[in-house]
Amino acid sequence: MTAVDERPEAEIGKARRRKEDAHLITGRTRWTDNLSVPGMLHLAMLRSPMAHATITSIDPTDARSRPGVVAVFTGADFKDVQGNVPCAWPVTPDMVNPGAPSLAVDQVNFAGECVAVVVARSKAEAQDALEGIDIEYEPLPPVLDMDQAVKDGATLVHPNTESNRSYTWVFESGAAGTGAPIDDALRDAEVTVSRRFVQQRLIPAFMEPRAVMVEPSGEGVTVWSATQIPHILRVMLALTLGLPEHKVRVIAPDVGGGFGGKIPVTPEEIISVLVARRLNKPVKYTESRSESLMAAHHGRDQLQDITITATRDGTVTGLDVHLLADMGAYLRLVGPGVPILGAFMYNAIYKIPAYRFVCEGIFTTKTPTDAYRGAGRPEATFAIERIMDELAVELGMDPMELRRKNWIKHEEFPFTTVAGLTYDSGNYEAATDKALELIGWNDLRAEQQERRDSNDPVQLGLGISTFTEMCGLAPSRVLGSLSYGAGGWEHAAIRMLPTGKVEVVTGASPHGQGHETAFAQIVADKLGVAFEDVELIHGDTASSHKGLDTYGSRSLAVGGIAIVNAADKVIEKARKIAAHLLEANEADLEFSGGKFRVAGSPGSEVGIADAALAVFAAHNLPDGVEPSIDAEATYDPENFSFPHGTHLCAVEIDTETGMTKIRKYVCVDDVGTPINPLIIEGQVHGGLAQGIAQALFEEAVYDDAGNLTTGTFVDYTLPSAADLPSFTTERTETPSTTNPLGVKGVGEAGTIASTPAVVNAIVDALRPFGVNDIRMPATPERVWRAIHGGGKHRAAGGTTAYGGASTSTSDGDGGDLQ
């Protein structure tokens, strides 16, 4: 007799299509703006058209008399109760947080700040009545340029501060004991290369605009919000507004994208709660696309001064990084910490003996910044990968050889870096070799030479980016050491239903990632139940009471492990029941494919579903055993996980127009053990699109007065599929050793790695024209000016720094270096 393996096919590793796609893609689902409750009123926000001004008078009388208007509130109406929009990350003990009102009271500090709210019976009536609010401003000078903002005597954004510097955060390997003193490395350097890179301001531009609906109930509220963080929002609303936490319920229905843009607690959420409670009526607010681009937080916006030192033979000896990071007008939930996350990543995959990182958080009169896909890590990866190329040129070395010489070898893991993190696993050699082969590197190099030799109007450039990132935010003790206001654990519960179906509760609140599919695959394998029999419950603090939500590529690496641990507990509880039913010893039972069997005696078995039914009936249970095999688990990771990869990009540049076209893009990512390769590929594709967009297309531009010029999608040029190449995405698999699934995060990988690959390729194409840097986005005009200005134009930049990060266009990106 041949033994038949009855176990279902393994779910982990299966490229399943996502369960959630049918409703997310068709939109036949519950988005916050689709919802309504009886008696609901609508809100419209009056927003400041001025970047910096005092409010000299505000008169809503006319608005109050408009048709359908129920009430109009200004900052004065809420100033005693609104508290401050919370910031949970005081990165240094002396960080200056001047406070952030939800409704401005007597001063506005960025164009788009809320100054009044109209409540009306319909959305149209609310918007019409905005024009009836009479408001006068006394303009103050805008503060737009970080270099200027930190100078003595600069206009202060906030009158209650002494400088526009919120904090200065310092890490130095000599002092930290993680490496040698940086000053020695700088002093003894044989070769030193310095650059200033500009991380332009980006707009997360999620598809579903932010929306919030609030229903008051006695002492509390129910809040539906298009948010990434229902659990954190609940705590923050309780703390900020003094509401009893148990009377606050937050629901994140289906959420249409976030990219970090829906991490903070927003002024609009707080205003909606205040209004609902003041009127004791349900209210809803949904922002328009224009409001979203202007007032939802922005990302990046850093000036990076970076110096790398090396020996003549190409051994990197030190890295010195100084950042000015634009906080915008206010500190949002994790805004100050975003650039600090980069502190651990500038050394990247390399063995660098000495390292210093200094970051100054600066106030300007622009939209506040906070997390945007990658949060601090794309900026770090860009700077190190760009300067490695410049160092290679300086040394006359092949840029890949320089990287190989300095990266951590496969056999050297686990490896503790100069920034103090211990990388658990990785194989940079394998990923790189595979990527080089897939793109046909040598043939492309040969073609590049031919095009150079023949003065072809279309030049070819090859760009490299190797990267790693810390993801799976985060070990709670690490967050504690960084003064973050919360932990980094995640919670899960598994409920076994009497019919053998399974409900899984997660605290990771998805907004497009595919949790419902990937988590069901894990549970199906662990418990030996069918994929279809697993339902995920998430995003409602009443049903999923505990969690820390979704960001920082943490859902699988932290939330997924909590689910695994809960499943293990379910199995252990079921084992007792099975042993009782089989009249066997617990220790003699094997569990596989969803069934308990006595080792060595096939035939009699009890399925996990049988155990679930047995505890439901509870007629025949062992003594002292509760009638439940449900279980929950809270998992706090011991370490981050460190996905890595090698990304290679070949660009063609039309030297007559400056147009860059990506000819080939190859990436080999190592995200550990794959749960669902299709989801991985989707995450990588989307990530690449966003990272490439930073390199080529996107920039939030302000005019001299501090108004957002790129306030619509006509000017804020998001690429579409038509602007991007067909990607070649492959994987190597080096399991993480810090979690039982061996998984690493993938949500941000593509964004982190792709930007420098593209820019390195452009600069590589343009080297013969004397170009050694290009500012992002590398628009056709910037590329053309770089070529024809011999690197001397501001648009191109060079070894000499740019004239500051002012993105004002009035002095012309085409102007000469000032």
Next chain:
Amino acid sequence: MIPAPFEYVRPSSVAEAVSAIGAAGEDGKILAGGQSLIPVLRLRLAYPTTLVDLGRVAEMQGVRDDGDAIVIGAMTTHHDVMHDPLVAEHAPLIAQATGTIADPQVRHRGTFGGALSHADPAGDLGAVALALGCEFVASGPGGERRIAASEFFHDYLTTALAPDEVLTQVRVPKLGAGWSSHYEKFNRVAQAWSIVGVAALVRRDNGSIAEARIGLTNMGSTPVRAAAVESALAGADVGSVAAAAEHAADGTNPPSDLSGQADYRQHLARVLTKRAVLAAVGS
């Protein structure tokens, strides 16, 4: 955002439309495909009191043959223009340029006449209409009149149409034998407006270029003809196209904005003109 309140009228003939727009007075506005007008209303950059929707005026839709010209109804959508056999036969330049406008959604709603009446210098059809020598037919209280393309575009978003006139159709002269054309558009992302565009019509005769007509998009406050290139090309052989194209920016005054400073646009006009003419002559 939601537009400010307005009255709404939906006539079903040109005559009704003309009287409706007359009755609406100064603050009346014609609504065609709404692709330019509705965003302006939603951002509350305009407050018309009455909208006259031409969507039901059947006589303004479609393309017909009228002897030495084809006649394109002002309310013909971009999509229908692109796929019309008469346009394909007699004015492929229009079909090609229309295909570069925005995306399928916009092309299914936006109209040929709406785009030309809107007269955005970054719009692609103005330069094409200039090069083709189209005639614009307008109806107003005083009856119907024809306006030459060269007289139609007055300034940024401003045309020869009076506020109480409706553009009803555009007459496109049929080109004789020997003509070929190309529209060369340069933009940063696929669905964006032109940074610069060049419409080239070329008549070949015995291997050399007998006649060329070049229209430029976004090189000034209106679409313009590149007259200096046209005269340099008359009678020239294909080898001298590059030299002729060097005159493409002569006398132009292009805007400076986020997509490009004026000098870059002038440079692009020269490069793109060379490419457009060479593509038109098939080399």
